[in-house]
Amino acid sequence: MTETLSVIIFLSTLFILLGIGVWVGAALLTTAIVGMFLFTSAPIGDSMAVTIWGEQSSWTLTALPLFIWMGEILFRTKLSETLFKGLAPFLRKLPGGLLHVNVGASAVFAAISGSSAATVATVGKMSIPELRARDYPEKMIIGTLSGAGTLGLLIPPSISMIIFGVTVNESISKLFMAAMLPGLGLAIFFMIYIMGWSFLNRGTFKPKIDIIDTETLAKRIGDLLPVLILIGGVIGSIYSGIATATEAAALGVVGAILLSMIQRSFTIDGFLESIMGSVRTTAMIMLILMGAGFLSLAMGFTGIPRALAETIGAWELSPLMLILILTIFYIILGCFLDGLSSIVLTMAVIEPLVRAAGFDMLWFGVYLMIVVEMAQITPPIGFNLFVLQGMTGKDMAFISKASFPMFLVMCVFIVFLVLFPQMATWLPEVLSK
Known part of the structure; x- marks a missing residue:
């Protein structure tokens, strides 16, 4: 009875x-303080200090502000223009034409940024006006960008994956390895959907086609090469074991500065803005982590996680049924919380269940990122939807409908990942030998 009242x-x-607009981190901290005051006799101040210090003092977390800073620097360069023009010649001949550039450019920027919203904003800044000028359907422009932008949460280096790794005490490098093939696989699924849509609408889908000469093609490939070298340097240094995630992030920051200089888009004002942007984002994430850590402690004092785990354990669910229930749970939760908050808020309860069911935590981390990606495009709290609303001027209903097919594609991919878990576990096993 006490546990029910606590919940x-x-x-x-x-x-x-949350409903009255309090910051997520502050709401979590306040909820924890209320719970500690009502249900425990433990000293609130001492417990909060110890928990917050423990949450923030992880060396692994130092990679977080560096990766965010790298993305902030590149966000202020000509990267979106470089990605669009560099990838367009290779993807325009596929069924669906330049819609594939939304997916390809999002995958490339995801491998630099680690942020879903930043991926959508950066790629959309260039692709939306270009695709509109070539008479591509507005619904497909928005839908493909909305779905592909979520790759920022999955393809390494992923900010959410770093948070998950710290929360469940798993190797960030191995999580990055586990996410690489599923990230590319999900991008391919998006492209297959675009090709299928193009085939079904071949009678009415007639966009304008660009003619590109050899000299222009060579220049665009040359512009794209430094970006690919930066990605290869950051990810390759992690996978080869040369650098830790934190060291690779530092390498990425230096590379991003050099790339901005090569593109002649480096300015002192832009550099300072990138620092402040990374500080703001990092502070927001750290506040959420502080709140979630203290809330988990408060809930632990009341016995809620243990009771919930015992209740679900008594149901004797099969592993597949547990995954189905968790998928539905996270999709519903994603309608009200952003992905990062969903992860840190639920892991105290979900992690023991998942480990007890025998799931590989590397696989589960990949699965969780994909489910959380869905939260980015589900109303009413879908960050990608808000970004696209600001960029396109369309109402939320239109953007949500345009994004729904990509939501279904992600659902299909989760089934694929469940049937073939080796997609997430094979690369870490091979590279760890």
Whole structure:
């Protein structure tokens, strides 16, 4: 009875605070303080100090602000223009034409940024006006960009993957390895959908086609080469074991600065803006981590995680049924919380269940990133939807409908990942030998 009352009070406090617009991190901290005050006799101040210090003092977390800074630097360069023009000649002949550039450019930028919203904003800045000028359907422009932008959460270096690794004490390097093939696989699934849509609409889909001469093609490939070298340097240094995730992030920052200089887009003002942008984003994430860590401690004092784990364990669910329930749970949760908050808020309860069911945590991390990606394109709290609304001027209903097919593609890919878990576990096993 006490545990039921605890759950009601915790959830009511949290959702009331979120509903009135309190920052997510502050709402989590306040909820934890209320719970500690009502249900425990432990010293609140001491418990908060110890927990927050423990959450923030992980060396692994130092990679986080560096990867964010790298993305901020590149966001202020000519990267979106370089990606679009460099990839267009290779992808325009596929069924669906330049719509594939949304997917390809998002995959490339995801391998630099690690942020879903930044991926959508950067790629969309160039692709939306270019595709509109060539008479591509607005619904497909927005839909493909919305779905492909979520690759920023999956393809390494992923900010959310770093948070997951720190939360469940798993190797960030191995998580990055596990996510690479599924990330590319999901991009291919998006492209298959575009080709299928193009085939079904071949009678009405007639965009304008560019003619590119050999000299222009060579220049565009040359512009794209430094970006690919930066990606190869960052990811390759991790996979080869030469550098840790933190060291690779530092390498990425230096590479991003050099790339901006090569593109002649480096300015002191832009550099300072990139620093402040990374500080703001890192502070937001750290506040959420602080709040989630303290809330997990408060819930632990009340016995909620243990009771919930025992309740679900008593259901004797098969591993597949557990994954199905978790998928539905995270999709519903994603309608109200952003992906990062969903991860840190639920891991205290979900991790023991997943380990007890025998799932590989590297595989589960990849699965979780894909499910959380869905939260980025599900209303009413879908960050990618808000970014696209600001960029296109379309209403939320139109953007949500345009994004729904990509949501279904991700659902299909989760089934594929469940049937073939080796997609996530093979690369870490091979490279760890």
